[in-house]
Amino acid sequence: xxxxxxxxxxKTEFEKVLGQFLExxxxxxxxxxxxxxxxxxxxxxxxMRGGKRIRPAFMYFSYLAxxxxxxKEIMKAARAVELxxxxxxxxxxxxxxxxxxxxxxxxxxxxxNEFDKLLLSGEREHFGQSTAMICGDLxxxxxxxxxxxxxxxxxxxxxxxxxxxxIMFETAYGWYQEMLNTMSGRVGEAEVLxxxxxxxxxxxxxxxxxxxAILAGAGEPQLNVLGGYGTKLGxxxxxxxxxxGMFGEDKEVGKPVNSDMVEGKKTLLYTRLLKKLExxxxxxxxxxxxxxxxxxxxxxxxxxxxxxxxEVLKEVKEEARKLAREAVEMVTVxxxxxxxxxxxxxxxxxxxxxxx
Numbered sequence: 001x002x003x004x005x006x007x008x009x010x011k012t013e014f015e016k017v018l019g020q021f022l023e024x025x026x027x028x029x030x031x032x033x034x035x036x037x038x039x040x041x042x043x044x045x046x047x048m049r050g051g052k053r054i055r056p057a058f059m060y061f062s063y064l065a066x067x068x069x070x071x072k073e074i075m076k077a078a079r080a081v082e083l084x085x086x087x088x089x090x091x092x093x094x095x096x097x098x099x100x101x102x103x104x105x106x107x108x109x110x111x112x113n114e115f116d117k118l119l120l121s122g123e124r125e126h127f128g129q130s131t132a133m134i135c136g137d138l139x140x141x142x143x144x145x146x147x148x149x150x151x152x153x154x155x156x157x158x159x160x161x162x163x164x165x166x167i168m169f170e171t172a173y174g175w176y177q178e179m180l181n182t183m184s185g186r187v188g189e190a191e192v193l194x195x196x197x198x199x200x201x202x203x204x205x206x207x208x209x210x211x212x213a214i215l216a217g218a219g220e221p222q223l224n225v226l227g228g229y230g231t232k233l234g235x236x237x238x239x240x241x242x243x244x245g246m247f248g249e250d251k252e253v254g255k256p257v258n259s260d261m262v263e264g265k266k267t268l269l270y271t272r273l274l275k276k277l278e279x280x281x282x283x284x285x286x287x288x289x290x291x292x293x294x295x296x297x298x299x300x301x302x303x304x305x306x307x308x309x310x311e312v313l314k315e316v317k318e319e320a321r322k323l324a325r326e327a328v329e330m331v332t333v334x335x336x337x338x339x340x341x342x343x344x345x346x347x348x349x350x351x352x353x354x355x356x
Contacts, residue, residue, distance in 0.1 A: 268316045
């Protein structure tokens with residue numbers, strides 16, 4: 001079975017378990033107030049509407065690769081990283097003032113619709129933002145609950161909970177660093193790579209694979225290898241994400257394709273292009289005049305063309321592929337075995353060649 005087939009089979013089973021958890025929470029909310037059930041329904045819709053489920057898959061297959069055998073328990077525990085993803089995305093959409101996520105309205109826009117349905121008075125936008133923030137916080141709480149009530153021994157869960165806290169602590173730092181980068185005039189490659197490590201790689205790959213390994217009782221040697229694997233593959237994943245943010249299409253990425261440029265997001269594409277344009281002041285000045293400042297599609301197309309002409313696009317894509325190859329080499333050892341190891345090795349190509 002290929003890694004993609006493994007991922008799809010996992011996704012089907014995982015979403016059943018995740019859906020059961022959220023349905024139970026909605027029923028509990030209904031006992032308090034029907035309106036609260038509707039509130040939780042927004043979180044359920046947001047969480048269940050799609051997504052690759054790559055983070056819980058990393059946690060699940062890493063657990064198996066490290067010798068874990070409690071499939072029912074790890075499937076439950078893996079809900080934690082998907083709910084953490086919902087928490088982060090809901091808040092990220094607030095920060096970015098986004099209207100769409102996975103092709104549908106963001107949580108704060110959904111709550112604005114609730115404002116209308118409930119015939120409330122006051123500021124519609126403020127209501128949407130405020131309730132989305134609370135909804136994100138609820139997802140964060142659910143993430144901890146999903147982990148701690150997964151059925152593993154208390155001593156194992158204590159170690160996992162400590163590491164889960166570390167994931168969030170480091171991700172928050174990355175998030176803050178990304179805000180600083182976005183609002184800074186000039187940002188170097190070192191700052192971009194640091195942000196990628198903490199804001200993306202940490203909670204996308206490093207955190208899930210190490211968390212799965214901890215629940216399997218892995219020792220430091222395995223955890224260290226998985227940390228290196230996660231760093232390389234997580235960085236490659238984010239580089240490809242940023243490529244999609246510049247070169248994808250709305251229907252593929254599920255949000256306006258010019259959003260990264262409008263936001264002025266500092267990516268490897270950005271820093272590499274600036275370096276290439278050092279000898280062409282006219283193009284450099286135009287690039288700095290439109291990136292993070294223009295919403296015009298013609299300006300996006302101009303930036304895209306320059307990135308292709310200077311081979312910046314080609315270079316960063318090859319950088320992602322190189323990192324993915326190195327990640328695979330790290331887990332091609334006897335310390336990791338079975339279907340879990342096969343997934344960790346096989347999923348790398350998908351991570352850097354995906355279109356969504």
